[in-house]
Amino acid sequence: MQIPNDEEILALHSRHAPTTAALDLVYAHCQAVCTIAEQLMSRPTPAVAGIDADLVRAGCLLHDVGVYLLYDEAGVLDHASYIRHGVLGHALLAEEGIPERICRFASHHTGVGISRQDVLDQDLPLPEADYMAETVEETIVMYADKFHTKSSPARFITPQDFTADVRRFGADKVTAFEAMRARFGDPDLSALELR
Numbered sequence: 001m002q003i004p005n006d007e008e009i010l011a012l013h014s015r016h017a018p019t020t021a022a023l024d025l026v027y028a029h030c031q032a033v034c035t036i037a038e039q040l041m042s043r044p045t046p047a048v049a050g051i052d053a054d055l056v057r058a059g060c061l062l063h064d065v066g067v068y069l070l071y072d073e074a075g076v077l078d079h080a081s082y083i084r085h086g087v088l089g090h091a092l093l094a095e096e097g098i099p100e101r102i103c104r105f106a107s108h109h110t111g112v113g114i115s116r117q118d119v120l121d122q123d124l125p126l127p128e129a130d131y132m133a134e135t136v137e138e139t140i141v142m143y144a145d146k147f148h149t150k151s152s153p154a155r156f157i158t159p160q161d162f163t164a165d166v167r168r169f170g171a172d173k174v175t176a177f178e179a180m181r182a183r184f185g186d187p188d189l190s191a192l193e194l195r
Helices: 006-016 020-041 053-062 065-070 079-095 100-107 116-121 136-145 159-169 171-184 189-193
Strands: none
Touching (some): 020 136, 053 100, 065 079, 079 100, 136 171, 159 171
């Protein structure tokens, strides 16, 4: 499998970003998620033994490209359709010829995973399918993504704050997040904020 390098990934972002502000917001977030994932992978734990760090890096840097497709001509983000950014990103990456294994980072990183039952129960505007992380690489990208926002200004999110936020989607989502915390540990956000 050919994994795109950082220059190719930035070029892809640049081609699809509707504005410089959108590029700055989304790409900076992807870089922050990558930094968090790299910190988690640097720990000598069984959870990351044998992990494909190059694949994780590409997944982190590409997971949110679908956000670009939610901007209108005036450069305003359609927040109401945000849940679709993952499947839109998957399709965009596939059209770019990116391998399926990398495309999945876009469609399988939202929240702590969206199940087929979630799609049905919540009447989500998504194709009826499971959007759950299946590999360790997908899981660590999903997990790292929980600790940084694309808000303005962007900020890091503590595990406690994410737990409080995800609780509104049900106890099962809290349980899923706590399982990732137990598996990978909490990132040292204070070290990242100093950068």
